[in-house]
Amino acid sequence: MxxxxxxxxxxxxxxxxxxxxxxxxxxxxxxxxxxxxxxxxxxxxxxxxxxxxxxxxxxxxxxxxxxxxxxxxxxxxxxxxxxxxxxxxxxxxxxxxxxxxxxxxxxxxxxxxxxxxxxxxxxxxxxxxxxxxxxxxxxxxxxxxxxxxxxxxxxxxxxxxxxxxxxxxxxxxxxxxxxxxxxxxxxxxxxxxxxxxxxxxRGLVGEEFIVTAADRDLHSGFYGSAAANPNHIVARILADLRDADGRVTLPGFYDGVPELDPALKAQWDALPFDPRAFLGAVGLSVPAGEKGRSVLEMTWSRPTAEVNGMGGGYQGDGFKTVIPSKASAKVSFRLVFDQDPHKIREAFRAFVRARVPSDCKVEFLEHGGGRAIxxxxxxxxxxxxxxxxxxxxxxxxxxxxxxxxxxxxxxxxxxxxxxxxxxxxxxxxxxxxxxxxxxxxxxxxxxxxxxxxxxxxxxx
Amino acid sequence: MxxxxxxxxxxxxxxxxxxxxxxxxxxxxxxxxxxxxxxxxxxxxxxxxxxxxxxxxxxxxxxxxxxxxxxxxxxxxxxxxxxxxxxxxxxxxxxxxxxxxxxxxxxxxxxxxxxxxxxxxxxxxxxxxxxxxxxxxxxxxxxxxxxxxxxxxxxxxxxxxxxxxxxxxxxxxxxxxxxxxxxxxxxxxxxxxxxxxxxxxRGLVGEEFIVTAADRDLHSGFYGSAAANPNHIVARILADLRDADGRVTLPGFYDGVPELDPALKAQWDALPFDPRAFLGAVGLSVPAGEKGRSVLEMTWSRPTAEVNGMGGGYQGDGFKTVIPSKASAKVSFRLVFDQDPHKIREAFRAFVRARVPSDCKVEFLEHGGGRAIxxxxxxxxxxxxxxxxxxxxxxxxxxxxxxxxxxxxxxxxxxxxxxxxxxxxxxxxxxxxxxxxxxxxxxxxxxxxxxxxxxxxxxx
Missing domain, CATH: 3.40.630.10 (Zn peptidases)
Known part of the structure; x- marks a missing residue:
């Protein structure tokens, strides 16, 4: 032996x-x-x-x-x-x-x-x-x-x-x-x-942002629509982040993202991979990413933006007619090829700031980053x-x-x-x-x- | 005496x-x-x-x-x-x-x-x-x-x-x-x-909705963009609810909402009310409601849609690259004049359903309602x-x-x-x-x- x-x-x-x-x-x-x-x-x-x-x-x-x-x-x-x-x-x-x-x-x-x-x-x-x-x-x-x-x-x-x-x-x-x-x-x-x-x-950019509107929680009956609601501001930012075709809208986001080498793409297409089974295993059936891309491309070679957490206002049982002072979200970007994590973080912060009204504040927390490899x-x-x-x-x-x-x-x-x-x-x-x-x-x-x-x- | x-x-x-x-x-x-x-x-x-x-x-x-x-x-x-x-x-x-x-x-x-x-x-x-x-x-x-x-x-x-x-x-x-x-x-x-x-x-319609995508929380590195993210779906719905001019976009929402009687409007405009002081008292300065309306109209005679709570995914300290199974929001509408709470609830539910992908689910919880008076x-x-x-x-x-x-x-x-x-x-x-x-x-x-x-x- x-x-x-x-x-x-x-x-x-x-x-x-x-x-x-x-x-x-x-x-x-x-x-x-x-x-x-x-x-x-x-x-x-x-x-x-x-x-x-x-x-x-x-x-x-x-x-x-x-x-x-x-x-x-x-x-x-x-x-x-x-x-x-x-x-x-x-x-x-x-x-x-x-x-x-x-x-x-x-x-x-x-x-x-x-x-x-x-x-x-x-x-x-x-x-x-x-x-x-x-x-x-x-x-x-x-x-x-x-x-x-x-x-x-x-x-x-x-x-x-x-x-x-x-x-x-x-x-x-x-x-x-x-x-x-x-x-x-x-x-x-x-x-x-x-x-x-x-x-x-894929590389990663993790980023959290917190929007503060009024300096205290407000009653929506008295202040509703007159006072900025940070839930609306955060929801708008998150919604704006991807277009109807599933593409990320950050300016410059796709810089350094080439199409996949045709030989590698052919190899991937030949892999025994069933996208319906992949999604079906978790109870889903419709690929949610960029239109016109295969599921393997979506998860392996294309960059993404995902909202990993968001929250604001009353989330317990029942109902509270509150306009919260703060709302926040945690967003991660998966990077491919030569995307630059630093540039993308800066582009995201500019994107967020442009959507925060002048009388509200936003702060950012950095949660890691790295290039694709x-x-x-x-x-x-x-x-x-x-x-x-x-x-x-x-x-x-x-x-x-x-x-x-x-x-x-x-x-x-x-x-x-x-x-x-x-x-x-x-x-x-x-x-x-x-x-x-x-x-x-x-x-x-x-x-x-x-x-x-x-x-x-x-x-x- | x-x-x-x-x-x-x-x-x-x-x-x-x-x-x-x-x-x-x-x-x-x-x-x-x-x-x-x-x-x-x-x-x-x-x-x-x-x-x-x-x-x-x-x-x-x-x-x-x-x-x-x-x-x-x-x-x-x-x-x-x-x-x-x-x-x-x-x-x-x-x-x-x-x-x-x-x-x-x-x-x-x-x-x-x-x-x-x-x-x-x-x-x-x-x-x-x-x-x-x-x-x-x-x-x-x-x-x-x-x-x-x-x-x-x-x-x-x-x-x-x-x-x-x-x-x-x-x-x-x-x-x-x-x-x-x-x-x-x-x-x-x-x-x-x-x-x-x-x-x-004003009257009120309180409504909560919960979107379920995958049947479990997923890792965004593996499933990101391929699997539907309920945070995105909820954010999109909430963002769509008001247009760039602050108007509520629900079809039929403004049915039964006349312009204010000119005499009453004149009386309100003459009230000793300082919108800057009203908003300034809570740290704000920019009225957030419908463009072209006074703050008193916004809070007294115009209907509103406010997100009182929203949440999905990881909201604790730090970061979790999760795609949650569920996300939810609590929304209230303040009604004026002859708006019908029942019709508005139904319009909202149809609005939400139209924005939930076919492989995801949505459930609704009713939280009170009543006409304006x-x-x-x-x-x-x-x-x-x-x-x-x-x-x-x-x-x-x-x-x-x-x-x-x-x-x-x-x-x-x-x-x-x-x-x-x-x-x-x-x-x-x-x-x-x-x-x-x-x-x-x-x-x-x-x-x-x-x-x-x-x-x-x-x-x-």
Whole structure:
């Protein structure tokens, strides 16, 4: 039996113990956006540092202006080096009443078809995914006494809350962190049977604005129509943001957005993708984006504007004839190709200001931003990783686009000059960011085996 | 000294005792919306019944499905009869920390300019106002042994909590309650020196709608632009509701809305009203309603559409790249002249449905409705009341419009066919429904004298 086979056998033999470790970390309520959970974030960081140290990494949970960042090195062998990134923080869990179980009490469920799923907040995003890599390292160390290549593990605790500490951290520690290739496990498979490496990522601009009209809440019977209503102002701005054809109306928004390369478009059109099934899975049927674009284009290669939150006035039961003093909205733009996040943020602010009456005020809160990215799929590391995934899953791994933004990918590319292999084992129905998040047990187990293979392949 | 002069002298002589009685009723925590205060509401009703009985009314606190309704008759004389309506319940007092004193421990404060104010929850809305009428009756009985006209007093305990018991009560007791004219003391003066009778009331349609798109919250990175976003749909509907000139765009909305009678418009234009001061008092300066209309028209004689609440998606601190499953809004329309609440509700629902994509759902919640009302200002009773107010305050009493709805006024008009004289002594800075509610001592004292004069005038 060669080394890789022994490692895979070790992973199979220790599957229950790996699951126990994942459950332990899923019980930690590391909600990064809510200051009430700061101690849990710290506890989660310390758990990971201890765990990585236990398998031979030089591991530290390092303080930042926000939540700790874990850096762990195992450079006992020579060869091309890898930097693995994951995040130990999770999304908030509201609305709580929609969870069918305690979000932080992980459990293994068997579905009617016999497949098993791990249920908990963070099971897929990203604790379950990041632990696939850690468990692969553990098996290599146990079987071979060393990793196939030098590895640094970098775990962040602010991915779900703007990631403010990471850029400065990467810059300050660039020499220590730079490696020949980046590895991230925070993406999806193509489908439950088909692995995929995401090689295009959209960028992001997150922006919140708050409109203040009168200096107090008013009675709409007395002030209605005479006094500016910030709900109307916000609704108007949000409505103006897209035209009847679904195009974003910000001036200059489409600068740097070419049509897709015809060869790539042909490849995408040939993918086994059914837009009706994609939308049907969440109870919808009508693509809501730009007219004349395919759903894959909408979600992979076209920029978007989405209102992620809006609110103003009385939202409780019953009715209150109030004109609120304030109303607000949170808007995100997904960027593609060469769109400039800074220019788009400025264009949006100008767009909003132009629609706020002269006697009202508007303030802006910046919530992260980053450019879109494309990786060179003909570089050797990408081919090796694809072949390793193909071997594990018995199905040709795909190079795909993707709709989400993974800001750290952009930072690794920009600050450290690294290409990143985005190989993840999430599935579309994982309900990440929603109540009842899950991660397939198969994703977890074969994800560990996949990383064991990729580490091996990269050493060749 | 004629009888009226003697009554006015009696009111002046007994001013302190009247204030003591008001303080006694202000100490009762008759918060109708909170079941925890049901016993206090009952105690308050019984206090009023006893008090009215003590001055010779046949008074009863009658049980209802909600809080008791007091009916008190004094029909010992002949002549045109009056039904006086007031409410003994009060608004909740939260947020408690904003009160500068105990909300239910009334006190008399002297302001820097030497004027005195009564501070307590309910001092203006409506205990202080309703007691002006009761004290006027007391003085007439004490001085003349009888009221100038037959009077029925009707005091409700659910005005601040939906008033569910009153419509059925009015219908069931229509014959007993019907009078030649209605009297209500629950409105404001024009300004602290100028009395007013409100003769136009706008109607109301309250409506809530909830748009459901996907059957769960989605990640905007994966589904953005492909999946319908209910925030966009709701924002579009709300934005479409008014055009660039501030007009409501619902088809047929302005049916039954004539231009204001030129004579009345001229009278309003001549009123000492400064729109800049009106808006400036709440930190605004630009009238937000229909272009080409005065602020008084906007708030008195033109119909409006106001978004009282809207919400969807993540509204907490930080950012969540979510596409919510649902978003909603609460909208109220103020109606004037002959607008039909039913037709407008239906037009609004059709307007909303036309803007909800075929794969999304919308549901509606009805939140009350009623027609606008105008009273015949050339009817003799209105002229008599105006002259009585003019005599007391030494300043011509005004017939004014008003933006708010007073549901009981509509009921008295619709169920009992009665015109209602709305004469009140509240002031704009009374902070009704807010912390630190007050009622000017001058409003209380001259309010009592005003009703003494109006009762006398109506008997002539």
């Amino acid at each position: 060669d080394k890789l086979d022994a490692v895979l056998a070790c992973i199979d033999a220790n599957a229950d113990a790996a699951l126990e470790r994942l459950f332990a970390v899923l019980r930690i309520k590391s909600i990064s956006t809510d200051p009430a959970y700061a101690a849990e974030c710290k506890a989660c960081a310390e758990w990971h540092a201890r765990d990585l140290a236990s398998i031979g990494f030089e591991a530290e949970a390092r303080a930042t202006p926000g939540h700790p960042i874990i850096v762990a090195h195992d450079r006992s062998v020579a060869g091309p080096s890898a930097l693995f990134y994951g995040h130990y923080d999770v999304q908030p869990v509201d609305p709580l009443e929609l969870w069918e179980h305690d979000a932080f009490e992980p459990k293994l469920d068997t579905r009617p078809d016999g497949t098993k799923v791990i249920r908990a907040r963070g099971s897929a995003d990203d604790k379950g995914q990041l632990m696939t890599f850690v468990e692969a390292c553990r098996a290599w160390k146990e079987v071979a006494g060393a990793l196939p290549i030098p590895v640094t593990v970098l775990l962040e605790g602010e991915e779900e809350s703007g990631g403010r500490s990471l850029p400065g951290f990467l810059e300050a520690n660039a020499a220590e962190l730079k490696a020949d290739v980046g590895l991230i496990c925070d993406t999806n498979m193509w489908d439950p049977a088909t692995p995929a490496i995401q090689t295009m990522l 494309r990786f060179p799929i003909d570089a050797p590391a990408f081919g090796k990783a694809r072949d390793a995934l193909t071997a594990e899953w018995g199905r040709e791994a795909l190079f795909i686009g993707g709709g989400g933004s993974i800001p750290v990918t952009h930072m690794l590319k920009t600050s450290l000059g690294m290409d990143v292999i985005l190989a993840g084992f999430g599935l579309e129905d994982d309900r990440i960011h929603s109540p009842n998040e899950k991660y397939d047990l198969k994703s977890f187990h074969k994800g560990i085996r996949s990383w064991a293979r990729i580490l091996h392949a990269l050493s060749k | 004629d009888k009226l002069d003697a009554v006015l002298a009696c009111i002046d002589a007994n001013a302190d005792a009247a204030l003591e009685r008001l303080f006694a009723v202000l100490r009762i925590k008759s918060i109708s919306t909170d079941p925890a205060y049901a016993a206090e509401c009952k105690a308050c009703a019984e206090w009023h019944a006893r008090d009215l009985a003590s001055i010779g009314f046949e008074a009863e606190a009658r049980a209802t499905p909600g809080h008791p309704i007091i009916v008190a008759h004094d029909r010992s004389v002949a002549g045109p009869s009056a039904l006086f309506y007031g409410h003994y319940d009060v608004q909740p007092v939260d947020p408690l920390e904003l009160w500068e004193h105990d909300a239910f421990e009334p006190k008399l404060d002297t302001r820097p300019d030497g004027t005195k104010v009564i501070r307590a929850r309910g001092s203006a809305d409506d205990k202080g106002q309703l007691m002006t009428f009761v004290e006027a009756c007391r003085a007439w009985k004490e001085v003349a042994g009888a009221l100038p006209i037959p009077v029925t007093v009707l005091l409700e305990g659910e005005e601040e909590s939906g008033g569910r018991s009153l419509p059925g009560f009015l219908e069931a007791n229509a014959a007993e309650l019907k009078a030649d004219v209605g009297l209500i003391c629950d409105t404001n003066m024009w300004d602290p020196a100028t009395p007013a009778i409100q003769t136009m009331l 105008r009273f015949p200002i050339d009817a003799p009773a209105f002229g008599k009341a105006r002259d009585a107010l003019t005599a007391e305050w030494g300043r011509e009493a005004l017939f004014i419009g008003g933006g708010g709805s007073i549901p009981v006024t509509h009921m008295l008009k619709t169920s009992l066919g009665m015109d209602v004289i709305l004469a009140g002594f509240g002031l704009e800075d009374d902070r009704i429904h807010s912390p630190n509610e007050k009622y000017d001592l001058k409003s209380f004292h001259k309010g009592i004298r005003s009703w003494a004069r109006i009762l006398h005038a109506l008997s002539k």
